[in-house]
Amino acid sequence: MESATAGPDFQIPGVHQGLAFGDLDNDGRIDAVVAVLNGQAKIFHNTTRNGNHWILLKLTGTKSNRMAIGAKIRLTAADGSVQYNHVTTSMGYAGSSDSRVHFGLGANAVAKEIQIAWPSGIQQVLRDVAADRVVPVTEP
Numbered sequence: 001m002e003s004a005t006a007g008p009d010f011q012i013p014g015v016h017q018g019l020a021f022g023d024l025d026n027d028g029r030i031d032a033v034v035a036v037l038n039g040q041a042k043i044f045h046n047t048t049r050n051g052n053h054w055i056l057l058k059l060t061g062t063k064s065n066r067m068a069i070g071a072k073i074r075l076t077a078a079d080g081s082v083q084y085n086h087v088t089t090s091m092g093y094a095g096s097s098d099s100r101v102h103f104g105l106g107a108n109a110v111a112k113e114i115q116i117a118w119p120s121g122i123q124q125v126l127r128d129v130a131a132d133r134v135v136p137v138t139e140p
């Protein structure tokens, strides 16, 4: 995101500390929250418009930790492209982000395959998962 086109709030200098990312309204667009020194937190609601697909995975561990922190995910989109991500909330100092894992899928309306390596060592594979939604996944 280029700050010159990101909206007027990105043009205002300020003293901020701590940053967190997450999809606050479950619309597939990642929003941001920043802490402001001596002020109220600022919410940057992402209103970008495009036709891209997305998927947001909400993992729940059973043998692994309940938030599934450390789970590794390999997603193959319908066009064969591959992306990797993992479950974390870590953002650095004074920030903790959404533990759900977001993938942008571009023109792909389906994730052909989602491989999950849970911290317990359990491997799980989901196939043909429809996009544009939050997908809850419980450790088998």
Ligand SMILES: [Ca+2]
Pocket: 022, 023, 024, 025, 026, 027, 028, 029, 030, 031, 046
């Ligand atoms: Ca959002």
